[in-house]
Each structure stands twice: as structure tokens, then as C-alpha cells.
Amino acid sequence: MRHLMSPMDFTVEELDRLLDLANDIEANPAKYAHACEGKKLATLFYEPSTRTRLSFEAAMLNLGGSVLGFSSADSSSAAKGESVADTIRVISGYADIAAMRHPKEGAPRVASLHSGIPVINAGDGGHQHPTQTLTDLLTIRSLKGRLGNITIGLCGDLKFGRTVHSLIGALIRYPNVKFVLISPEELRIPDYVRDDVLIKNHQEFKEVIRLEDALPELDVLYMTRVQRERFFNEEDYVRMKDFYILDVPKMELAPKDMIVLHPLPRVNEISVEVDNDPRAAYFKQAQYGVYVRMALILTLLEVKVC
Amino acid sequence: MLNVGKLNEGVVLDHIAAGKSMDIYKYLKLDKMDCCVAIIKNARSSKMGRKDIIKVECPIEELNLDVLGFIDHTITVNIIKDGEIVEKKILTLPHRLVNIIHCKNPRCITSIEQGLDHVFFLADEEKEIYRCLYCEERYRANRKRK
Numbered sequence: 001m002r003h004l005m006s007p008m009d010f011t012v013e014e015l016d017r018l019l020d021l022a023n024d025i026e027a028n029p030a031k032y033a034h035a036c037e038g039k040k041l042a043t044l045f046y047e048p049s050t051r052t053r054l055s056f057e058a059a060m061l062n063l064g065g066s067v068l069g070f071s072s073a074d075s076s077s078a079a080k081g082e083s084v085a086d087t088i089r090v091i092s093g094y095a096d097i098a099a100m101r102h103p104k105e106g107a108p109r110v111a112s113l114h115s116g117i118p119v120i121n122a123g124d125g126g127h128q129h130p131t132q133t134l135t136d137l138l139t140i141r142s143l144k145g146r147l148g149n150i151t152i153g154l155c156g157d158l159k160f161g162r163t164v165h166s167l168i169g170a171l172i173r174y175p176n177v178k179f180v181l182i183s184p185e186e187l188r189i190p191d192y193v194r195d196d197v198l199i200k201n202h203q204e205f206k207e208v209i210r211l212e213d214a215l216p217e218l219d220v221l222y223m224t225r226v227q228r229e230r231f232f233n234e235e236d237y238v239r240m241k242d243f244y245i246l247d248v249p250k251m252e253l254a255p256k257d258m259i260v261l262h263p264l265p266r267v268n269e270i271s272v273e274v275d276n277d278p279r280a281a282y283f284k285q286a287q288y289g290v291y292v293r294m295a296l297i298l299t300l301l302e303v304k305v306c
Numbered sequence: 307m308l309n310v311g312k313l314n315e316g317v318v319l320d321h322i323a324a325g326k327s328m329d330i331y332k333y334l335k336l337d338k339m340d341c342c343v344a345i346i347k348n349a350r351s352s353k354m355g356r357k358d359i360i361k362v363e364c365p366i367e368e369l370n371l372d373v374l375g376f377i378d379h380t381i382t383v384n385i386i387k388d389g390e391i392v393e394k395k396i397l398t399l400p401h402r403l404v405n406i407i408h409c410k411n412p413r414c415i416t417s418i419e420q421g422l423d424h425v426f427f428l429a430d431e432e433k434e435i436y437r438c439l440y441c442e443e444r445y446r447a448n449r450k451r452k
């Protein structure tokens with residue numbers, strides 16, 4: 001039995017197969033409409049996350065399965081003091097697979113160690129959010145046709161943004177990926193990512209402050225939100241939150257075939273007028289999130305569809 | 307020169323970095339063992355200048371060598387039988403530590419679930435980096451080299 005705790009749990013070959021399956025689901029949804037009939041997904045969400053939870057639920061419903069679960073710790077037995085280990089032992093008798101989001105880092109790992117069913121980490125604090133990374137990889141591969149030989153700009157909060165750290169970790173396994181790290185001085189990539197991931201793997205990267213300087217050379221621009229909850233000081237947050245705003249004039253500096261991604265929700269960092277630009281791929285990216293979760297559920301449940 | 311009598315049967319932990327013997331005494335829970343223990347601090351050493359030595363009159367099986375490997379895998383472990391050294395154990399960095407060190411990350415699941423074991427795994431042998439099994443928070447052992 002396999003679980004998904006980190007995007008690195010899959011080898012490059014396994015990832016390729018997963019992304020191939022997701023693309024086949026996109027092309028032939030009817031073929032998979034009954035693949036999980038009679039199977040249940042438990043969504044164990046100890047903190048609210050409408051988008052991720054609905055994406056998981058949509059994925060299971062698209063496969064003909066059903067869903068059960070809770071969407072906050074208050075409405076679960078955690079409020080009565082039940083441990084994660086006990087909860088997953090009980091849920092193992094109710095469902096066939098579980099997706100867990102928890103504010104504490106490592107909670108899904110604890111669940112996986114006591115579970116009788118596959119557990120998917122649907123986000124654990126600032127630690128991992130592997131299905132977002134799978135979504136990002138599927139989007140890039142589907143829209144650019146490749147994961148290697150790209151120049152990707154990562155822009156915004158590179159210090160606290162776990163999606164950025166995970167994406168870098170996943171992309172360095174592909175050849176000739178160049179990273180342009182675009183952030184204010186205060187929100188630069190942490191040392192452990194720069195030293196232990198980028199430098200250690202001899203990865204080509206540069207750090208810049210101005211988005212305008214980076215745009216002309218990018219194949220992919222990955223925007224991120226500056227998150228209020230990461231700051232101890234409201235003043236610092238206010239100063240940082242509008243540091244980057246991608247608007248129509250800036251898009252004119254970008255190549256015609258660049259794509260813009262964002263894990264969503266966005267606040268001010270992408271102007272709404274950019275939504276009409278064919279290079280804006282962030283809503284398509286959310287759709288890919290459903291396909292990749294469908295592929296993941298099939299893979300972990302070892303369901304084969306001919 | 308201070309003389310401590312020879313062990314007839316037991317374990318001698320030699321080449322401990324000066325000043326570290328009490329840490330080892332604590333980690334090995336020697337205070338809870340019902341046997342004779344001698345601690346020699348700041349002994350003269352041709353290799354190290356000064357060193358600590360611990361002599362414990364107990365079978366080797368009663369000592370947690372994983373803990374010792376974690377604290378300082380360069381310590382020499384001599385096993386004594388009939389007053390003679392019969393074996394020198396080579397310590398290695400343990401791949402897994404259970405309830406020896408605790409995760410300090412306030413965002414880790416271990417911070418709210420008291421019943422969980424604190425488990426660390428050896429993430430980088432070269433740099434001697436341990437990470438929490440759950441949240442992957444880094445713990446770097448503070449060892450002194452010979």
C-alpha cells in the first residue's frame with residue numbers, strides 16, 4: 001500500500017506515468033466515469049481549505065466514487081481530543097482512501113503509519129502540499145509539452161511559499177531547467193533551498209528583484225501570494241503585499257508563448273485584466289488539479305482502466 | 307596521576323571529548339543502572355590533549371550504543387572480560403533515533419500529540435544531519451571531533 005506525503009515519493013518514471021494518466025483522463029473523461037464505483041474517499045480536513053477539498057471531492061465524484069469527511073477540526077472528534085492515529089484507524093474501516101489536511105506538520109505522516117488505507121497529504125502546515133506540486137507539473141507539461149529545457153520564473157514570497165520550494169525540488173530532476181528567483185530581499189529563497197537543493201545539484205539559477213528584468217526570458221512565470229499569516233508585523237506585510245503586480249504592460253515584456261501560473265487564491269499580485277490574456281493559465285491549472293487528483297486516486301487504489 | 311582500578315568485566319568508553327562525559331552519562335541513563343560507574347574527566351591524552359573516560363561494570367548489551375553513536379561516533383568502546391580488552395566496537399551514526407532527541411518545531415504534530423514517539427532519521431550522513439520523521443525539521447548533532 002502506498003501513500004503520498006511528498007512529491008518526491010514518486011520517481012520521475014512514476015511521475016511520468018501519473019501525468020500520462022491525468023492527460024488521458026482529460027482527453028477521455030467518460031472512460032473513467034465509473035472507475036471507482038463503490039469506493040469512498042474520506043476528506044479529513046482539520047483546517048478549512050475549500051479549493052483543495054472540493055478538488056479532491058470532484059476528482060472522486062468524477063471517478064464514480066463517493067466522498068465523506070469533515071471540513072474543520074471543530075466538526076471532527078479531534079475536538080474531543082482524539083489522536084490522528086486513532087482517527088485514521090477508525091476511518092480505515094469506513095473508506096478506501098483518505099486525503100488529510102492538518103495545520104500541524106507531519107500529521108498525515110502519522111496517519112500513514114497507522115492507516116489501513118492509502119493516505120494523501122492534502123497539505124500539512126507550511127511543510128508539504130504534494131498535490132499542488134503534481135498539479136503544477138501537469139500544467140507545465142500539458143501546456144509547454146515538456147518539463148525539461150525550460151526557464152521558470154518564481155515570483156513573490158519565495159521565503160515562506162511551500163509550493164515554490166516543492167516545485168523547485170520536483171523540477172531539478174528534469175534536465176536543463178533554469179530558475180529565475182524573483183523576490184524582494186526580505187522574501188528571498190531560504191538558505192536550505194538555495195544551498196541544499198539548487199547549489200548541491202549544480203542547478204542554474206539567478207536571483208533578481210525586478211519582475212520586468214526577468215520576464216523576457218521566461219517560458220513559465222509562477223506567481224505567488226504574499227501571505228498575511230506569515231508576518232509577525234502588519235507593517236511588513238503591507239509593505240510586501242503589493243511588491244509585485246503582474247499587469248498588462250508587464251505582460252507585453254513577456255514572450256508570446258510564456259504561461260502564467262498561480263496556486264490561487266490570488267489577491268493583488270495578478271491584475272484581473274491579465275485573465276483575458278491567453279497566456280494566463282491559472283484557472284486551467286485549477287482544472288488540472290482535478291485531473292491529477294483523479295490520476296492519483298486511481299494510482300494509489302491500483303485501479304486499472306482499459 | 308589519579309588511578310581508577312581495572313575493570314574485570316564491563317565496558318570502557320575512551321576518547322570522549324573533554325567535558326562530554328556527563329552528557330553521555332545522562333543519555334545512556336547510567337544513573338538508573340545498578341552497577342559500578344567511574345567517570346574520569348580531563349584525563350591527559352596524547353591524541354586529544356584532554357579527554358574523558360567512562361568505565362561501566364555491566365554487560366555491553368545493557369548499553370544503548372545507538373545513543374552513543376549519535377552523541378559521538380568517534381568514541382572508542384572497549385569491551386573488557388577477565389580484565390582484558392576482548393573487543394573494540396566501532397560506532398556508527400544510527401539511522402533512526404527514537405525518543406532520544408525531541409522535535410523543537412512548534413508546528414510539528416508532536417507538539418500537540420503527547421503520546422507520539424519522537425523519531426529522527428539520518429538524512430545526510432556526510433553532514434550528520436538528522437530530521438524529524440514527521441515534519442522533517444533539521445537537528446544537527448553537536449559533536450566535538452577528535
